Amino acid sequence: MPVIVYDVPNWALGMGLVLTWVLLGLGAQAVLPRRWREHATEADRNVALASLGVIATINSLLLAFSAVSVWDSFSAAEQAVSREATAMAQLGRSLAVYGTPESTLARERLRGYGRSVIGKEWAAMQHEQPSQQTQDAFDDVYRSLGALRPASAAETVLVEQMWSQVNDLLMQRRARLEASDGKVPTTLWVVVLVSSLLTLAPVAVLPVTACSRGAIVVLAIALGLVFHFVAAMDRPFLGAERVTSDPIENALANMQRWDARSLPVAAR
Template sequence: MPLIVYTLPNWVLGLALVALWLVAAQALCALFPDRWRERVTDLDRSVVLASLGVIATMNSLLLAFSAVSAWEAFGSADTAVQREGTAITQLARSLSLYDTAPSRLARERLRAYGRSVVTQEWPAMLQDKPSLSTRDALDGLFTALGDLKPTTSSQTALLNQAWTQANDLLTHRRERLQASKAKVPRTLWIVVLAGSLLTLVPLAAAPKGASSRCALFAVAAALALVFHFVATMDRPFLGSERVTPEAIEDALGIVQRLSARTP
């Protein structure tokens, strides 16, 4: 979906899609002249209904696959952000227990990385652009960890734990960046759109009547709602139902409190 779609409120996008599909249904009705409908036989109706069943089944499977894929991508993005926030918190606690001047510097570098994620990398990520400043902040964190020289067995254990947590942080950041690029492929959008329009064709070609028109518009509205769901979940970090950096902001609050307790 175009990025401009995700600037609309969720309800506006939903109403726009429903209206668009109703207009499409009405346009399909106009393709079949009344004189053609008058010559429809019972055999033609049977063929239309059979075709409708086959097309609707195939398109329903495609729509279900698209919806599940979008939902899984959204869940993966949210999980990656939550885990990154957890990794920041765990690393901050390990560094606070280490409690030396170099470890306090490493903790400040960790806080600088978190702030850079929220203020620099997050906006860049929404535009599919890299954030060099955040990458530099992460490199600075690893450099500060490399400067830690344990002098006791407890510090050695804490440093090993800190390195594990730092590597976890790196992994979760990579997962978040990968999840930000997740979207329904263009080819699948085209196939699902074509299949949905074909689902409406048999109903649009049916003889005019209140029941046939109600069925046509009901199916069109249902297709619009499914498209709305897929579009909303398509880009996890965009739109009204987006994944936010709240977990990382909460982790930064914990880092701040730990820093305030350090003399």
């Protein structure tokens, strides 16, 4: 879906999609020449209903595939952000425990990376663009870890653990960036759209009655609701249902709380 769609409130997007499908369904029935329906035999109507069953089944499978696809992408993005925040919190605590000027610098750079993710990279991801400043901030964390020189066996073990944590942070960062590019391919959107329109076509040939119009409206509402779900979840970091940066913000807040509780100990 175009990025501009996600500036619309979620309820308005849903109502708009449902209304669009209802208008398409009723419009197709109104546009179809009346003489075609009048000359249609019972056998013709049976063929139309049979065709509706086949097309609806195929379209249901396509819509289900699209819904599962966008939900998997959304879940992957959510998990990547949560795991990145966890890796950041673990590394921050390890650096705080290490307690040298070099580790303090590395921890500040880690904090700077987290702020850059929230303040710069998050907005860039929403437009599928990279943030070089955030990448540079992450590289600075690596350089700071490279400056650590353990003086004891315990510090050596802790440094090895920190390297494992920063590598995990790198892996989760890449997973988040990959998830930001996840969306339904244009080809699939076109196929599902055409298939859904074909689903309404057999109903339009039925006689214009309250029952046939009701069937078109119900079918159109169902299509509109599914399209709303797929559209709302299509881009994990956009829209009302987007993945937020709350886990990373919480990780930074926990680092700040750790520092605040450590001040009295340092003073003594």
